[in-house]
Amino acid sequence: MRNSRxxxxxxxxxxxxxxxxxxxxVMDTTDAWIQQRTGIRxxxxxxxxxxxxxxxAEAARQALQRAGLAAQDIDxxxxxxLSPDVDMPASACLLQHxxxxxxxxxxDVRNQCSGFLYGLAIADKFIKTGTYDHVLLVGxxxxxxxxxxxTRGREVAVIFGDGAGAVVLGPETNAQRxxxxxxxxAEGRFADKLWLECPASRLRPRLTEEMITGAExxxxxxxxxxxxxxxxxxxxPEVIREALDAHGLSPQDLSLxxxxxxxxxxxxxxxxxxxxxxxxxxxxxxxxxxxxxxxIPIALYEALEAGRVHDGDLVCLAAFGAGxxxxxxxxxx
Amino acid sequence: MSSAxxxxxxxxxxxxxxxxxxxxxxxxxxxxxxxxxxxxxxALERAQLTAAAVDFIIFATMTPDVTFPGAGCFFQxxxxxxxxxxxxxxxxxxxxxxxxxxxxxxxxxxxxGSVLVAGxxxxxxxxxxxGHGAPIARLFGDGAGAALVGKGxxxxxxxxVVVHTDGRHHDRxxxxxxxxxxxxxxxxxxxxxxxxxxxxxxxxxxxxxxxxSLPAVIHESLHAADTKIEQVDRFIISHLLPEVSESAGKTxxxxxxxxxxxxxxxxxxxxxxxxxxxxxxxASGQLGPGATVCxxxxxxGYAWGAAVVTL
Numbered sequence: 045m046r047n048s049r050x051x052x053x054x055x056x057x058x059x060x061x062x063x064x065x066x067x068x069x070v071m072d073t074t075d076a077w078i079q080q081r082t083g084i085r086x087x088x089x090x091x092x093x094x095x096x097x098x099x100x101a102e103a104a105r106q107a108l109q110r111a112g113l114a115a116q117d118i119d120x121x122x123x124x125x126l127s128p129d130v131d132m133p134a135s136a137c138l139l140q141h142x143x144x145x146x147x148x149x150x151x152d153v154r155n156q157c158s159g160f161l162y163g164l165a166i167a168d169k170f171i172k173t174g175t176y177d178h179v180l181l182v183g184x185x186x187x188x189x190x191x192x193x194x195t196r197g198r199e200v201a202v203i204f205g206d207g208a209g210a211v212v213l214g215p216e217t218n219a220q221r222x223x224x225x226x227x228x229x230a231e232g233r234f235a236d237k238l239w240l241e242c243p244a245s246r247l248r249p250r251l252t253e254e255m256i257t258g259a260e261x262x263x264x265x266x267x268x269x270x271x272x273x274x275x276x277x278x279x280x281p282e283v284i285r286e287a288l289d290a291h292g293l294s295p296q297d298l299s300l301x302x303x304x305x306x307x308x309x310x311x312x313x314x315x316x317x318x319x320x321x322x323x324x325x326x327x328x329x330x331x332x333x334x335x336x337x338x339x340i341p342i343a344l345y346e347a348l349e350a351g352r353v354h355d356g357d358l359v360c361l362a363a364f365g366a367g368x369x370x371x372x373x374x375x376x377x
Numbered sequence: 378m379s380s381a382x383x384x385x386x387x388x389x390x391x392x393x394x395x396x397x398x399x400x401x402x403x404x405x406x407x408x409x410x411x412x413x414x415x416x417x418x419x420a421l422e423r424a425q426l427t428a429a430a431v432d433f434i435i436f437a438t439m440t441p442d443v444t445f446p447g448a449g450c451f452f453q454x455x456x457x458x459x460x461x462x463x464x465x466x467x468x469x470x471x472x473x474x475x476x477x478x479x480x481x482x483x484x485x486x487x488x489x490g491s492v493l494v495a496g497x498x499x500x501x502x503x504x505x506x507x508g509h510g511a512p513i514a515r516l517f518g519d520g521a522g523a524a525l526v527g528k529g530x531x532x533x534x535x536x537x538v539v540v541h542t543d544g545r546h547h548d549r550x551x552x553x554x555x556x557x558x559x560x561x562x563x564x565x566x567x568x569x570x571x572x573x574x575x576x577x578x579x580x581x582x583x584x585x586x587x588x589x590s591l592p593a594v595i596h597e598s599l600h601a602a603d604t605k606i607e608q609v610d611r612f613i614i615s616h617l618l619p620e621v622s623e624s625a626g627k628t629x630x631x632x633x634x635x636x637x638x639x640x641x642x643x644x645x646x647x648x649x650x651x652x653x654x655x656x657x658x659x660a661s662g663q664l665g666p667g668a669t670v671c672x673x674x675x676x677x678g679y680a681w682g683a684a685v686v687t688l
Contacts, residue, residue, distance in 0.1 A: 137680070
């Protein structure tokens with residue numbers, strides 16, 4: 045059975061930059077507090093009628109161009125997001141529409157911060173079995189239209205930014221190269237520790253005026269930060285070691301770790317736990333905040349541009365977030 | 378290596394009369410994950426497995442319990458499935474076929490031994506049963522189906538799954554709001570008062586596409602599975618409109634006795650339609666071990682597909 049590999053990467057960040065200082069104009073917070081807690085200095089917000097698929101299409105075009113492929117050459121599209129353009133159908137459908145293509149399967153993966161890696165695992169299997177040759181995987185979010193940009197929502201709102209990344213995957217015949225394995229986990233008993241409750245099909249009715257305007261703010265994401273932090277610093281190293289163990293490798297063998305950009309303090313603790321020097325862990329959260337499903341492909345794009353990934357390097361991608369879900373992928377570049 | 382469906386189950390809430398038609402409707406405040414637990418428990422029993430033996434979960438729905446995280450996470454917790462992965466897939470009416478295709482891939486690649494696939498919906502909490510919305514609302518029902526996908530043995534196997542999407546028609550059958558693309562806020566009181574959070578369907582367009590896509594994708598799947606129409610014991614063809622399933626059956630030359638039309642039984646259950654019908658047809662004796670069944674669906678997205686499975 046053949047392997048898959050990432051042929052090319054693309055990214056897109058909307059033009060508008062929102063600094064911590066900008067946020068202090070709409071909520072009671074400070075640049076120092078945000079930086080100390082999260083490592084974030086600024087993030088990007090989209091404007092106009094931009095949805096996740098619009099940004100995803102920009103990232104996809106760049107990835108396709110770099111892969112030397114036309115949109116029509118794609119056999120399958122996987123779109124990871126928790127902020128879809130419309131409630132239904134999937135953003136993958138709108139992405140097809142933006143790219144002017146149709147016919148190949150296109151679906152959404154809704155696995156929050158781990159969404160990109162769940163999507164990567166699926167893309168990898170479709171290529172491994174020979175079902176598809178080229179899979180387009182996009183991770184994109186428009187958080188800015190769904191966060192509470194007031195003092196009430198500050199703990200969560202300051203973290204998130206908009207952005208998109210895309211990868212094109214294709215076959216790799218060398219069994220020692222490409223995606224070596226993927227590892228996916230979830231623990232639904234913590235589903236309400238980081239969530240956006242409404243609309244909620246389990247309520248009757250699932251959406252009310254009260255949910256939109258009421259004091260409870262049930263249409264904004266909620267987070268129990270301490271819980272998330274504690275689980276993140278346990279699950280990140282665990283799932284990275286799981287990937288390394290599967291191949292008899294150790295953290296010392298890693299050329300680069302690209303963690304989902306959730307919080308700089310989490311990434312630093314993970315690096316410390318694995319005894320990885322700073323130059324082996326990629327971070328760009330200072331400029332983009334948490335772009336959820338978009339964060340890993342955006343970071344991968346920048347790591348490649350910065351010359352931090354070379355042929356033959358061992359690269360680990362890892363994520364933890366809402367669900368809880370967590371995941372890793374080990375790649376021999 | 379090939380994969381097979383080793384067990385299936387379904388759960389339908391009690392029927393309730395709404396706008397002059399009886400539909401399975403979950404009156405109690407539960408989400409699709411809770412409906413799927415009963416279906417999955419049945420599927421595990423039929424496969425003679427326990428929840429501890431499940432390696433991975435795939436949940437297909439368009440009506441998740443909450444906005445995020447996915448319904449699969451809530452389902453995983455209720456099933457007591459430890460820390461195995463729980464994937465949420467969105468492919469609308471064809472969601473179960475997309476989930477089945479992914480399960481088949483993970484098993485064939487040798488990554489997972491058994492994958493629990495659930496298709497479940499609670500539509501009733503998001504429909505407009507008042508005068509204006511009634512013609513659309515009456516088409517849908519609530520329900521859950523599950524299939525346990527594992528390694529194929531003997532004749533029993535998933536012979537083919539084929540799926541397609543054409544997003545250029547995404548606004549023919551959709552629910553527009555909340556819409557993250559609306560700046561600065563994805564859902565306003567005005568959007569709500571205009572009923573933009575209810576599904577809107579261009580019924581004629583969806584009908585035409587169903588009539589065209591279903592026979593074609595069934596031929597495609599049968600061809601890929603190297604199976605002739607006569608070798609299929611039963612066709613389960615899911616569409617929003619029962620007459621479209623019927624039309625597809627006629628085009629293919631299938632006698633009504635060999636055709637199951639899910640929406641004629643319970644209204645449209647979208648991602649749950651196929652696994653519920655499959656489980657019902659086994660329970661009623663219309664399908665048994667060794668039987669070959671062709672599943673097909675076409676709907677919102679547009680997304681459509683077909684599968685040929687020997688039980």
